[in-house]
Amino acid sequence: MSFGPLERLRASLAKDESFRVLQRLFLADGVKHWKGYATAFAFMGFMALSTGGMAWLMRDAVNSIFVHPTFWGVWGVALGVMALSVIKGASAYGQNITMARVGNRIVADNQKKAFDHLLGQEVSFYAIRHTAEISMRLQAGANAARDALNLVITSIGRDLLSLVVLVMVAVIQDPMLALVALVLMPAAVIGTRKLIKKAKNIFRKEFASGIKLSAISLEVIQGMRTVKAYTLEDTMRVRVHTYIDDVERAANKLVRTQAKSSPLMETLGGFAIGGVILYAGYNVMFAGKSPGEFFSVLTALLLAYEPAKRLARFNVDLAAHVIGAHMLFELLDMRAPEAEEKTLPDLPAGPGRVTFDQVEFGYRDNEKVLRGFDFVAEPGQTTALVGPSGGGKSTVISLIERFFTPSAGTVAIDGHDVTAFNRQSVRTHTALVSQDVYLFSGSVRENIGFGREGATEEEIVAAAKAAYAHDFIMGFEQGYDTPVGEHGAQLSGGQRQRIAIARAFLKNAPILLLDEATAALDSESEAEVQKALQKLQSSRTTIVIAHRLQTVVRADKICVVEQGRILESGRHDELMARRGRYYNFYQIQFAHEGEAGAEPQGEALLSA
Numbered sequence: 001m002s003f004g005p006l007e008r009l010r011a012s013l014a015k016d017e018s019f020r021v022l023q024r025l026f027l028a029d030g031v032k033h034w035k036g037y038a039t040a041f042a043f044m045g046f047m048a049l050s051t052g053g054m055a056w057l058m059r060d061a062v063n064s065i066f067v068h069p070t071f072w073g074v075w076g077v078a079l080g081v082m083a084l085s086v087i088k089g090a091s092a093y094g095q096n097i098t099m100a101r102v103g104n105r106i107v108a109d110n111q112k113k114a115f116d117h118l119l120g121q122e123v124s125f126y127a128i129r130h131t132a133e134i135s136m137r138l139q140a141g142a143n144a145a146r147d148a149l150n151l152v153i154t155s156i157g158r159d160l161l162s163l164v165v166l167v168m169v170a171v172i173q174d175p176m177l178a179l180v181a182l183v184l185m186p187a188a189v190i191g192t193r194k195l196i197k198k199a200k201n202i203f204r205k206e207f208a209s210g211i212k213l214s215a216i217s218l219e220v221i222q223g224m225r226t227v228k229a230y231t232l233e234d235t236m237r238v239r240v241h242t243y244i245d246d247v248e249r250a251a252n253k254l255v256r257t258q259a260k261s262s263p264l265m266e267t268l269g270g271f272a273i274g275g276v277i278l279y280a281g282y283n284v285m286f287a288g289k290s291p292g293e294f295f296s297v298l299t300a301l302l303l304a305y306e307p308a309k310r311l312a313r314f315n316v317d318l319a320a321h322v323i324g325a326h327m328l329f330e331l332l333d334m335r336a337p338e339a340e341e342k343t344l345p346d347l348p349a350g351p352g353r354v355t356f357d358q359v360e361f362g363y364r365d366n367e368k369v370l371r372g373f374d375f376v377a378e379p380g381q382t383t384a385l386v387g388p389s390g391g392g393k394s395t396v397i398s399l400i401e402r403f404f405t406p407s408a409g410t411v412a413i414d415g416h417d418v419t420a421f422n423r424q425s426v427r428t429h430t431a432l433v434s435q436d437v438y439l440f441s442g443s444v445r446e447n448i449g450f451g452r453e454g455a456t457e458e459e460i461v462a463a464a465k466a467a468y469a470h471d472f473i474m475g476f477e478q479g480y481d482t483p484v485g486e487h488g489a490q491l492s493g494g495q496r497q498r499i500a501i502a503r504a505f506l507k508n509a510p511i512l513l514l515d516e517a518t519a520a521l522d523s524e525s526e527a528e529v530q531k532a533l534q535k536l537q538s539s540r541t542t543i544v545i546a547h548r549l550q551t552v553v554r555a556d557k558i559c560v561v562e563q564g565r566i567l568e569s570g571r572h573d574e575l576m577a578r579r580g581r582y583y584n585f586y587q588i589q590f591a592h593e594g595e596a597g598a599e600p601q602g603e604a605l606l607s608a
C-alpha cells in the first residue's frame with residue numbers, strides 16, 4: 001500500500017490534536033445535537049442525585065436501625081431508597097436511549113458527509129488509496145467520532161456529576177472523613193497519564209494493521225480464482241496470518257496498557273476505604289460519634305468508586321476514539337476538486353466535436369504519456385485509435401472524460417476547453433464503454449437503467465435490443481430482473497459488455513467513447529453490435545479504441561497512436577497505400593492470411 005496510514009497518523013496527530021479533534025467534534029456534531037445531549041444530561045443529573053440520595057439515606061438507615069430504632073424510620077428509609085432506585089433506573093434508561101439515538105445520528109451524518117466528499121474526489125484519488133483504507137476511515141472513523149463524543153458527555157454528565165454529588169454528601173456528613181478519602185483521588189488520575197501516550201501509539205498501530213489486514217484479505221477474496229489457479233493458497237495464508245498476528249499483538253498490548261489503570265485504582269481505592277474505616281472507627285469508638293455518618297461516607301465512597309475508576313481511565317479510552325475520529329477528519333479535509341468546481345458553468349450543448357491541441361499529460365512527474373497530442377474527432381464520424389499497448393489510447397479517452405487534466409495544451413468539445421466547465425456537465429456529453437466493464441449488484445434492468453435516470457421500460461428494452469443483449473436477457477428465467485451478481489460475476493464477459501453497451505446507448509450522449517468495447521464478443525455478436533453502432537454513429541461523434549483491426553477498417557479516420565503521439569492518420573485504404581506504421585501493423589496482424597490487403601479476419605493483437 002502506498003499510503004502508509006501509520007506514518008500519516010503519527011505525523012498529523014500532534015500533541016494537542018486530541019483537544020482539536022474534540023473541539024471540532026463538539027462544534028460540528030455536539031452543537032447540532034445539543035437538545036439530545038441536554039436531555040441526556042438531565043437524565044444523568046437525576047442519576048447522580050439519586051445515587052447521592054442513596055448514600056445520604058445510609059446515615060438515617062443505620063441510625064434508625066441501630067442508634068434510635070423506630071418502626072416508621074426504617075420504613076421511611078427503605079421506601080426512600082426504593083423510590084431513588086426507580087428514579088435512577090428510569091434515568092439510566094432515558095440516558096442510554098437518548099445517547100444511542102444521538103450517537104447513531106452522528107455516525108449516519110458523518111458517513112453521509114464523508115461519502116459525499118468521496119464522490120467529489122478525482123479518479124486519481126482512488127488510484128493511490130486502497131479501498132480498505134477508505135472504507136475503514138468511513139466506518140471506524142464515524143463510529144469513533146460518536147464514541148468520543150459519548151465518552152466525553154457520559155464522563156462529565158454521569159461520572160463527574162455522580163462523583164461531585166457523592167463527594168458533597170461525604171463532605172456534608174463528615175468533612176474530615178471525606179478529606180481522608182479524597183487525598184488519594186488525584187493520585188489515581190495522575191497515575192494513568194503515562195498510560196495515555198502508550199495507548200495512543202498502540203491504537204495507531206492497531207488501526208494501521210487493521211487497514212492492511214482488511215486490504216490484503218479483500219484482495220485475496222476478490223482474486224480467489226487467480227489464487228486457486230496458481231495454487232497461491234499457502235503464500236496468501238502466510239501473508240494474511242502475519243497481519244492477523246500483528247492485529248492480535250496490538251490488541252493484547254492495548255489490553256495490557258488499559259488494564260494497568262485497574263490495579264492502580266483498586267489499590268488506591270482500597271487505601272481510601274481503609275483510611276476511612278480507621279479514622280471513622282476511631283471516632284465512633286473513642287469520640288462518641290454516631291455510626292450513621294460513617295456508613296453514609298463509606299457508601300458514598302463505594303458508590304464513587306466506579307465513576308472515579310472510569311474517570312481515571314477516561315483519557316486512555318478517549319485516545320482510541322480521538323485517533324479514529326481523526327482518521328475521518330483527515331478524509332473530510334482532503335480537497336475534493338470535483339465537488340469544489342460545481343460553481344463552474346455547464347458545457348453548452350453541441351454536436352460533440354472533440355479536439356486535442358498540443359496536449360501534454362503524464363500520470364507521474366517526468367513521465368509523459370501524451371506529448372504534443374493533436375487530434376480531431378468529427379461529429380457524425382467514427383474515429384479509431386489504434387497502436388501498440390501502452391501508447392496512450394485509453395489516456396486520450398480519460399482526458400475527454402476529464403478523469404485527468406492535461407499539464408499543457410487544450411482538450412475541447414465544440415471549441416470549448418473542457419477544464420472551464422464542471423466535470424459532471426462534460427460527462428453528460430459522453431457515453432463511455434471501457435475495457436473493464438463495471439456492473440453494480442442489482443438486476444440487469446437496473447444496470448442498463450443507470451445509463452439515464454428515469455428511462456422507461458421500453459427505452460431500456462430498445463437499448464438492450466440495439467446492443468444485441470435482449471435475446472440473452474430473455475433467455476434468463478427472470479429476464480430483466482436477473483441479478484448480475486457482485487461486479488456482474490454471474491454473467492459472461494461478453495454479456496457484461498453488451499449490458500454496458502446498452503447502458504451507453506440508453507445515455508444517448510453526443511459523444512460515444514468505446515475503449516475495446518466489443519473485444520469480449522464473439523464474431524457474430526460483434527457484427528450485430530457494429531451494425532447498431534453504425535446506426536448510432538450517424539448522429540454522433542464516435543471514438544473507438546480497438547486492437548482488432550477488423551473493428552476499425554470502416555472507420556472514417558484511423559489514428560495510429562504510439563508513444564503519446566499520432567504517427568499517422570487517414571482512412572484504411574489511405575493508410576495501407578502509405579505503407580507506413582499502420583501497414584506494418586496490418587501485415588503483422590494478418591500475416592497468417594498470406595497476402596497483405598486481404599479482408600481482416602484474424603484476431604491477433606496489435607503488439608508491435
Ligand SMILES: Nc1ncnc2c1ncn2[C@@H]1O[C@H](COP(=O)(O)OP(=O)(O)OP(=O)(O)O)[C@@H](O)[C@H]1O
Binds near residue numbers: 390392395
Ligand atoms: N492510472 C495510471 N497511473 C499511472 N500510469 C498509468 C495509469 N494509467 C495508464 N498509465 C500508463 O500510461 C501509459 C499509457 O497507458 P494507456 O492505458 O493510455 O495505453 P493504451 O494505449 O490504452 O494501452 P492498451 O492498448 O494496453 O490499453 C502506460 O505506460 C501506462 O502504464
